[in-house]
Amino acid sequence: MLSFLGFATISLFLALIISKRLSVVTALVLVPLVMGLLAGFSPKELGEMILAGIKQVAPTGILLMFAVLYFATMLDAGLFDPIIAGIIRYVKGDPLKVIVGTAILTMIVHLDGDGTATFMIVMSAFLPIYKQLKINRLVLSGIVALSVGPLHLVPWSGTSARAISTLKTDATQLFNPNIPAIIAGVGWVLFVAYWFGQKERKRLGITDLTYSHHENLTEQQQQLRRPKLFWINALLTIGLIVTLMKGWVPTPALFVVAGAVALFINYPRLPDQQKVLRSHGNNIFMVSSMIFAAGVFSGILTGSKMIDAMATSLVSLIPEQHAAWLPTLTAITSMPASLLFTPDAYYFGVVPILSQTATQFGIDPLEIGRAALLGQMTVGFPVSPLTASTFLLVGLAEVDLGDHQKFILKWAFGTTLVMTLAALLTGSIHL
Template sequence: MLSLLGFLTICVFLGLILTKRLSVLLSLILVPVVFGLIAGFGPKEIGEMVLGGIRQVAPTGILLIFAVLYFSMMIDTGLFDPVISGIIRFAQGDPLKITLCTAVLTMLVHLDGDGTATFMITVTALFPVYKKLGMNKLILPCIVALSAGVMHLVPWSGTVARALNVMKTDPAHLIIPILPAMIGGVLWVLFVAFFLGKKERKRLGVVHLDYDHRQQLSDEQKESRRPALFWLNAVLTIVLIAALMLSLAPPSALFIVGFAVAILINYPSQTDQRKRIQAHAANVFSVSIIVFAAGVFSGILTGTKMIDAMALSIVTMIPNEHAAYLPALVGVTSMPLSLVFTPDAYYFGVVPVLKTAATHYGLNPIEIGRAAILGQMTTGFPLSPLTASTFVLVGLSEVELGDHQKFTFKWAFGTTILMTIIAIASGAISI
């Protein structure tokens, strides 16, 4: 019964947001509350689940607030202006070059494994170019999502960190065997960028792009630029990213301190500090509030044990004679399940069950972890309504979540399918 209610909760939630009958914010809150009541839990119990879920996502919410503030401020200072100018000069109004540059830039930026920061930097840098050329506005978030998704396999990303924790292993055993698959995923993303760019080139042609983003700046934006502090800001950002990669402190703490130092250096006046914070307050609020709503969703599904029931249902659907295909099945389904399970729910709820099942069937349990990270909250995270950074991506790209999912899903799923095939061929996953 709980399993059925869990799947119904997910289906109703996805149906409401894909058909735009209810906003994502309200869907994340109201749908699980209704099904929690149907499952027989009282208001007090559901309230405790809500608070529990919010406590779980609080560090992420704090991280998101200060990460958005930090990178928004760095954009204000002009830190990324040289990158934007270089891309524009190289592309020369050619949509094909622009889409390829989008993929490469996103992969480089996402080496830090932080989706929010990646989307802040790449979309903000490239959105004006796409808009100026009249390119399909869904292509930018699509290519950024695909590029960040495949690079999310770096060992220090939150997703892989969860997998390492659950599998009780190290990156050498989990990541190195799937490197060929990851390389294949990178090449696939470049192919998709080429394909979409070529279509846009055919539709729009190669146009003369008389565009200097610095000339498009408002007086306030020009006033906020700090060219004299470029190298200091660059070093500060590199140090911050290095600290994230080395896990010198919790990410939220690093961004809190990094933001405080950066705003003091660039805008020592308290008046200027208030202006910079107020300039981005709406964006910070609209994104961070979704995080806490997602906490309500995951808190209720976890607290009611619906997630546990769904995980057991998935395992019981696999007949013994087909058990050898379990790792491959995990790989194929990993990306779509990003739309259903939060990373914590999947890696701490579903994967342990699948790992136990693999051991029971005489399979190498680490293959479950390898298969899972080929899609679950890697290629799938930039499409998941349960991932806060997804809303940064669609918000900055000025597209609706449902439209983004419809346009990007097939390409993201294709990435996972290709990587799964390569993982099987290379022996990282057996069948």
């Protein structure tokens, strides 16, 4: 009975959010609540499950809120402006350098884990260059899509936050073992950028180009820039990343302090702080509220033992001699799964079942999380029709979504395959 209700909960949740009948936050709360009542649990019991679930995801919600605030502050302050200007000066009129430069800039900007912000920044810098040099704009949308993929595995991206909260782990355990895979993915993306660049250079040749990135900044963006604080911001960011990698300070606490310090250093005046908070507050609230709603979902499914029952059912269907392949199969199918499942549906609906099934066979459930992150709504999100930022990307590049998918899908799948191989070789996941 519990197994049936568990699968029904997930199926109904997937149907409601894929068909857009309910918002993700609403579905995460109401669907498991109704199923919990049907399973015979009292409101008090369900309330205790909900509270336990919220407590589990609270550190992740706090991490996400203040990580977005930190990197948004750095973007507003102009930390990455000299890098943008340097890349543009370097590429000049060479299509090869332009395309490789697009990849490098996208990766740097995407350190904040926000696809929407990355697409807007990179497109504002490079779209005029692509138009002036007559480079195929499918290359622009494609390389930007590829470049955000490996970097979207950072612990503060919305996708990683979902995996962390679902598996009730921390950023260090899920992220650090995947670092070699991320590096391999970055190498693959740069290779593809070089390949495209050679083809466009051969087709178009090298021409003269004069263009200034700062001409595209709005008046408010210019007012928020803090060029005199560049080195302070750079040292603060390097220190933050080193501390994160070493695990010296709990990640949520680290970003709470770093976000507050960054905001105060760059914008000591209250009106300026309010501008930054208002401009990014909506995104921060939407993502963090989703994480806490996910706590309700996972709390009820876990507390009611529905997940355990579903895992037991799946275990009976998987031949024991093939169980060791589960992390690898999860990794290989993770990128195509982005075309079928939203990140919420996959990480809150599919991953818990896979991880519990892995546990039944003596496999570390964290391997399922690491495997899933090698493609599902990381490499896959900029080609998926289920994410709004995909439409922003193709809209800004002025290309058709179908053309974009046809052009870059095989290369994106290649990223996941390369990262999966690296993960297997370095022990992030095992056969």
